Amino acid sequence: MKKSLLYPFLIVSLSFLLGACSEPKKETTVSKKEEVNEANEKGATESNVTPTAEWSYEEETGPEHWGELDSAYAACMKGNEQSPINIEPSLEETSETKLENIEFQYEPTQFSIVNTGHTVQANPATSSNSIVVEGIEYKLAQFHFHTPSEHQFNGQQMDMELHLVHQDANGELAVLGLLIQAGKKNEQLASIWSRLPKSETKSDIAIEEPVDLQALLPSNQTSFYYNGSLTTPPCTEKVKWIVFEEPIEMSKEQIQAFQQIFHNNQRPVQPVNGREIIKEIAQ
Numbered sequence: 635m636k637k638s639l640l641y642p643f644l645i646v647s648l649s650f651l652l653g654a655c656s657e658p659k660k661e662t663t664v665s666k667k668e669e670v671n672e673a674n675e676k677g678a679t680e681s682n683v684t685p686t687a688e689w690s691y692e693e694e695t696g697p698e699h700w701g702e703l704d705s706a707y708a709a710c711m712k713g714n715e716q717s718p719i720n721i722e723p724s725l726e727e728t729s730e731t732k733l734e735n736i737e738f739q740y741e742p743t744q745f746s747i748v749n750t751g752h753t754v755q756a757n758p759a760t761s762s763n764s765i766v767v768e769g770i771e772y773k774l775a776q777f778h779f780h781t782p783s784e785h786q787f788n789g790q791q792m793d794m795e796l797h798l799v800h801q802d803a804n805g806e807l808a809v810l811g812l813l814i815q816a817g818k819k820n821e822q823l824a825s826i827w828s829r830l831p832k833s834e835t836k837s838d839i840a841i842e843e844p845v846d847l848q849a850l851l852p853s854n855q856t857s858f859y860y861n862g863s864l865t866t867p868p869c870t871e872k873v874k875w876i877v878f879e880e881p882i883e884m885s886k887e888q889i890q891a892f893q894q895i896f897h898n899n900q901r902p903v904q905p906v907n908g909r910e911i912i913k914e915i916a917q
């Protein structure tokens with residue numbers, strides 16, 4: 635191939651690859667880090683070069699049909715360790731060993747936000763936030779929201795749920811689930827809420843004020859560990875879930891502001907299929 639032809643060819647291939655790693659409608663100019671979202675994380679690390687099908691939370695492209703929309707989404711239908719689930723705290727095995735407790739290494743951090751068309755997602759400007767689970771460090775990749783909550787306790791749904799998505803050096807995911815109930819205004823999230831993008835964004839919106847995730851966590855850190863999946867296509871499994879029992883609060887106005895953008899972006903609970911759910915009592 636002549637040199638003059640090679641350059642345009644490389645640009646075309648590069649934009650194709652970048653486009654294929656992210657959701658189909660996403661801009662191809664986003665950085666690698668911004669592409670790390672719950673829906674496409676695994677696709678971005680495996681060499682998935684085929685754009686995947688559009689999905690939604692309603693009707694023909696809703697959760698009941700995800701597995702049929704694209705062969706890449708087969709786990710949504712055929713997987714047997716899917717998320718979210720209903721947790722029944724009284725039935726779960728308890729583990730009171732301090733050793734297993736999750737370690738949070740969060741600090742005030744600048745974020746930018748995007749409306750992906752499926753949720754509002756916040757991307758950290760640095761990789762300084764992480765958690766340590768069973769001795770393995772997982773760095774925060776992004777966080778995003780669902781309404782109503784995806785996980786349930788004793789069959790009860792809450793108003794919203796926050797997912798903090800972390801990734802270790804091998805690309806394995808650990809997601810922290812925080813249920814949200816109506817109550818006090820959440821000051822930690824106020825700066826993000828003041829800029830909530832009402833429709834799908836083409837580029838990130840920088841949030842001036844740093845967000846301190848440490849201050850966002852509930853005071854009682856008793857949580858439930860189980861092995862599950864992404865709750866959005868491609869529903870990839872081997873995701874380590876940590877769901878806090880105590881909900882955090884947001885004001886009714888904050889919850890409604892999100893619900894005006896996404897009135898329902900929740901996947902229904904999936905069968906537990908005998909999975910071990912471990913209750914970790916905070917010491």
Ligand SMILES: [Zn+2]
Pocket residue numbers: 672778779780797865
């Ligand atoms: Zn999520």
